Amino acid sequence: MSAETRYRGPAILAHWLMAALILALLPLGFYMQGLPLSPAKLQLYAWHKWVGMTVLLLAVLRLAWRLTHRPPPPLPGPAWQLQIAALTHALLYLLLFAVPLAGWLMSSAKGFPVVWFGLLPLPDLVGRDEALGRLFQIAHQGLAWGMAILVLLHLAAALKHHWVDRDGTLARMLPGPRP
Amino acid sequence: MIRPQPYAPALVFLAGLALLAPTAQAVEYSQVQPAASKLEFTFKQMGVPVPGHFKRFDARLRFDPARPEQASASFSVDLASIDAGSPEANAEVAGKQWFDLPQFGSARFVSSQVRPLGGQRYEVRGTLNLKGQTREVVATFQVKEEAGRAVFTATLPLKRLEFGVGAGPWGDTSIVADQVDVRLQLLATPGK
Numbered sequence: 001m002s003a004e005t006r007y008r009g010p011a012i013l014a015h016w017l018m019a020a021l022i023l024a025l026l027p028l029g030f031y032m033q034g035l036p037l038s039p040a041k042l043q044l045y046a047w048h049k050w051v052g053m054t055v056l057l058l059a060v061l062r063l064a065w066r067l068t069h070r071p072p073p074p075l076p077g078p079a080w081q082l083q084i085a086a087l088t089h090a091l092l093y094l095l096l097f098a099v100p101l102a103g104w105l106m107s108s109a110k111g112f113p114v115v116w117f118g119l120l121p122l123p124d125l126v127g128r129d130e131a132l133g134r135l136f137q138i139a140h141q142g143l144a145w146g147m148a149i150l151v152l153l154h155l156a157a158a159l160k161h162h163w164v165d166r167d168g169t170l171a172r173m174l175p176g177p178r179p
Numbered sequence: 180m181i182r183p184q185p186y187a188p189a190l191v192f193l194a195g196l197a198l199l200a201p202t203a204q205a206v207e208y209s210q211v212q213p214a215a216s217k218l219e220f221t222f223k224q225m226g227v228p229v230p231g232h233f234k235r236f237d238a239r240l241r242f243d244p245a246r247p248e249q250a251s252a253s254f255s256v257d258l259a260s261i262d263a264g265s266p267e268a269n270a271e272v273a274g275k276q277w278f279d280l281p282q283f284g285s286a287r288f289v290s291s292q293v294r295p296l297g298g299q300r301y302e303v304r305g306t307l308n309l310k311g312q313t314r315e316v317v318a319t320f321q322v323k324e325e326a327g328r329a330v331f332t333a334t335l336p337l338k339r340l341e342f343g344v345g346a347g348p349w350g351d352t353s354i355v356a357d358q359v360d361v362r363l364q365l366l367a368t369p370g371k
Contacts, residue, residue, distance in 0.1 A: 111264055113228075
């Protein structure tokens with residue numbers, strides 16, 4: 001496979017790193033919110049916030065890379081599939097920013113600022129405001145559900161290309177030696 | 180934030196009298212103005228500073244800047260009036276592992292000694308009774324006098340576990356730090 005048909009190393013690295021983090025964050029987020037208040041809950045919330053802010057940082061780096069490096073053209077396929085793929089990718093990019101930003105806003109509004117890995121205090125985006133906090137909580141949850149659905153769609157499409165169509169779509173994002 | 184204050188009119192009256200009174204050489208501040216006073220604290224949760232405060236407390240003091248060694252102070256705090264950052268946290272700290280409110284509804288501090296540190300700064304020692312434990316604690320405070328009244332700002336670093344506050348699994352100080360910084364701000368006018 002030639003270099004022009006595969007993503008470049010940094011894009012591949014960012015994709016799989018973010019995939020792993022998001023696949024951990026989504027179930028953790030849905031699980032932890034139902035827990036009664038306990039030291040374990042506070043620990044899980046802190047980890048969730050730290051990893052979420054890491055995803056936001058990676059999203060910034062990845063977008064910067066994407067805007068300065070042309071991705072390999074998609075493999076030929078039915079127009080409707082290409083359109084849905086383009087739309088899914090655009091929405092995923094949007095949510096890579098929107099989900100962590102809504103979480104950050106929620107933390108600020110609820111008066112529990114984010115200290116990244118317990119070391120770097122992040123600025124509060126808004127002042128403490130309970131009503132606003134609930135609003136951002138709903139936004140964070142709703143956007144996270146949207147992310148979960150899109151991730152499943154993205155995953156299903158990748159596996160369909162790999163196992164049903166048996167084309168090189170998934171291989172575009174897999175690491176491997178340069179030809 | 181409305182504190183039950185049956186003697187508020189009397190306080191206002193006394194404050195008015197104090198303002199009218201000719202300035203004496205020695206002024207003893209003894210009338211605490213609850214509406215202009217506050218009791219706050221900060222603790223760290225997973226490295227994140229979380230602020231809180233108590234809505235209801237009763238503070239008394241006698242302080243003459245000319246004779247600080249003779250000063251005294253006491254306060255009692257209605258622990259149920261806590262705002263620990265969220266409704267969930269407020270419900271949690273009422274329980275047995277934290278304040279155990281049904282058993283120990285209030286905390287009380289009584290000063291034993293006041294020592295000037297230079298400038299407008301002082302050190303006050305006293306005993307704090309919290310959750311059935313009585314321990315000597317040391318706070319530092321600053322006094323700012325202006326227009327016939329004085330603002331006292333005291334800081335008191337406490338170790339919550341010395342008082343058994345946040346016991347059991349909450350004793351893990353990597354989650355909730357042992358140290359709680361208490362800040363008390365009192366506005367007082369001279370007594371009659």
